[in-house]
Amino acid sequence: MNNRPFSSQTSIIHSHGIDGKTGAVSTPVHHTTTFHQQDFDKYGPYDYTRSGNPTRQTLEEIIAELEGGIKGFAFASGMAAISTSFLLLSSGDHVVVSEEVYGGTYRMITEVLTKFGIEYSFVNMQDLNEVACAIKSNTKVIYMETPSNPLLNITDIEGVVKLAKANHCLTFLDNTFMTPLLQRPLCLGVDVVLHSATKFLAGHSDVLAGLAVTGNEEIARKLTFLQNSFGAVLGVQDCWLLLRGLKTLHVRLKESSESAYKIARFLESRNEVEEVFYPGLRSHLGHEIQVRQAEGPGAVLSFRLRSEEDVRQFIKTVKIPVFAVSLGAVESILSYPCRMSHSSMPKKEREKRGITDGLLRLSVGLENTEDLINDIEQGLLKIKSNSQKDVINL
Numbered sequence: 001m002n003n004r005p006f007s008s009q010t011s012i013i014h015s016h017g018i019d020g021k022t023g024a025v026s027t028p029v030h031h032t033t034t035f036h037q038q039d040f041d042k043y044g045p046y047d048y049t050r051s052g053n054p055t056r057q058t059l060e061e062i063i064a065e066l067e068g069g070i071k072g073f074a075f076a077s078g079m080a081a082i083s084t085s086f087l088l089l090s091s092g093d094h095v096v097v098s099e100e101v102y103g104g105t106y107r108m109i110t111e112v113l114t115k116f117g118i119e120y121s122f123v124n125m126q127d128l129n130e131v132a133c134a135i136k137s138n139t140k141v142i143y144m145e146t147p148s149n150p151l152l153n154i155t156d157i158e159g160v161v162k163l164a165k166a167n168h169c170l171t172f173l174d175n176t177f178m179t180p181l182l183q184r185p186l187c188l189g190v191d192v193v194l195h196s197a198t199k200f201l202a203g204h205s206d207v208l209a210g211l212a213v214t215g216n217e218e219i220a221r222k223l224t225f226l227q228n229s230f231g232a233v234l235g236v237q238d239c240w241l242l243l244r245g246l247k248t249l250h251v252r253l254k255e256s257s258e259s260a261y262k263i264a265r266f267l268e269s270r271n272e273v274e275e276v277f278y279p280g281l282r283s284h285l286g287h288e289i290q291v292r293q294a295e296g297p298g299a300v301l302s303f304r305l306r307s308e309e310d311v312r313q314f315i316k317t318v319k320i321p322v323f324a325v326s327l328g329a330v331e332s333i334l335s336y337p338c339r340m341s342h343s344s345m346p347k348k349e350r351e352k353r354g355i356t357d358g359l360l361r362l363s364v365g366l367e368n369t370e371d372l373i374n375d376i377e378q379g380l381l382k383i384k385s386n387s388q389k390d391v392i393n394l
């Protein structure tokens with residue numbers, strides 16, 4: 001008997017289990033809110049769908065297994081997962097947060113948690129000294145997001161975990177950009193892993209979902225209580241869509257990452273492009289840490305053109321990527337951070353963080369790589385011909 005555990009690639013397909021009653025290979029969608037009880041002395045495993053549903057439980061067990069945790073939780077969105085996890089905090093507590101955190105998380109921390117007396121400090125998480133200096137006697141959580149959005153900056157996860165443990169704080173990590181196939185933060189000592197499953201995990205731009213996983217019994221008990229109390233659970237139909245998306249995560253991520261690497265190399269070779277940000281490039285600041293702590297660089301990259309006008313030409317010319325917010329889908333998605341995800345940030349703050357008017361983010365999908373590169377090349381050539389015209393006009 002072979003007792004070796006299966007790789008994630010295998011378990012992601014087979015952990016769904018086969019329905020004991022019917023033999024159905026696809027997880028049944030239990031469209032029920034309540035469950036008949038045999039008697040009032042002893043309840044069955046389910047009573048009401050907010051507290052537990054077999055379809056949702058299948059999903060929660062799979063994400064827990066993939067992340068190497070003991071319990072998973074499915075929520076109505078990534079923000080619902082993140083916000084519910086913040087309810088582990090109490091009035092008077094303090095959180096240290098990466099300054100490049102997702103916009104919705106930034107809003108939750110600065111405009112909602114503050115109403116409940118929870119304080120925060122934003123730090124540059126690439127600098128462990130800054131993290132150490134921000135920790136106060138009431139710091140309860142250090143919140144990471146790596147790679148960060150949109151510049152793909154890398155945080156040394158084990159470095160932060162070490163500081164947190166020394167100061168008796170918990171660590172949360174938003175693993176949306178990596179997925180558990182590329183990065184398993186719980187194995188590096190993180191307490192709670194969070195996902196916008198809307199992105200790579202579901203993968204088809206058709207379902208909004210969030211997940212949380214922990215490897216700690218006490219946190220698992222508290223999150224079970226909070227998930228049921230706050231009630232932002234994922235509906236069963238969406239659980240099924242996410243289970244379906246997960247089955248192909250491995251091939252989607254592999255293909256998109258390989259494409260992303262080729263595109264990043266191509267962009268690096270072009271003089272219309274000032275800078276390329278992708279953890280798979282040796283030139284990337286966090287490359288070495290990324291190689292140490294993750295299985296790959298992922299499928300999101302960003303690059304800097306010279307000006308807003310260059311961006312305008314480029315976007316008007318490229319035909320394949322959809323021009324939109326979001327990421328992690330079968331279709332490539334091109335977004336313009338300074339007018340999309342970071343539009344509410346004052347220009348000065350944005351530029352301080354490197355989010356200039358020339359910066360574009362590309363989430364690479366499953367289109368043919370050559371097609372994508374040719375399309376991008378057309379966009380860049382258009383910039384060139386226009387800037388040459390400017391020169392002639394002068």
Ligand SMILES: *Cc1c(COP(=O)(O)O)cnc(C)c1O
Nearest residue numbers: 077078079102174176196198209
């Ligand atoms: C999209 C996103 C979120 C928020 O998730 P929703 O599913 O949109 O609520 C959180 N973190 C990151 C890194 C994201 O990309």
